[in-house]
Amino acid sequence: MLESEVIAMRTGSEPATARSPLRMRLWLSLWGMAWALFGLVAFAMNGRPGWAAACAVVLLLAVVDLCVITYRMRQGPHYQPGRDVPPYEPDHSNGRPRGPGPGNDGGRPGRGRNGAL
DSSP states (O other): OOGGGOOOOOOSOHHHHOOOTHHHHHHHHHHHHHHHHHHHHHHHHTTOHHHHHHHHHHHHHHHHHHHHHHHHHHTOTTTSOOTTSOOOOOOOSOSSOOOOOTTOOTTOTTOOTTOOO
16 A cells, blocks of 8 residues: 555544534425425416426425435434444554554465465
8 A cells, every 4th residue: 555545544533523414404304395395386376387396306305305314313323423422442553554464465476375485
């Protein structure tokens, strides 16, 4: 692995500082559902069936998204971590990639399973 390919390791504080976008998606889905319902009624009353159908599709997508969001939120802290979920233990290595484990040839050409040349 080249030095430029090394990926930064996690610090371990992400679960404590990150917030799930599910609550934001919930409110955006409700907002979209309200406007799609308003558009569906308004276009249906004004005799615009094409636009009413488009609003009905958007309404259907918002309802499906709302169902997925509530399903994931009810699954608990695995999908919606809160402050009571502890952060991961940070990696205490020196930042360099680790070598191959025991029994591996390290990708060197000419080495077999038992390390013979």
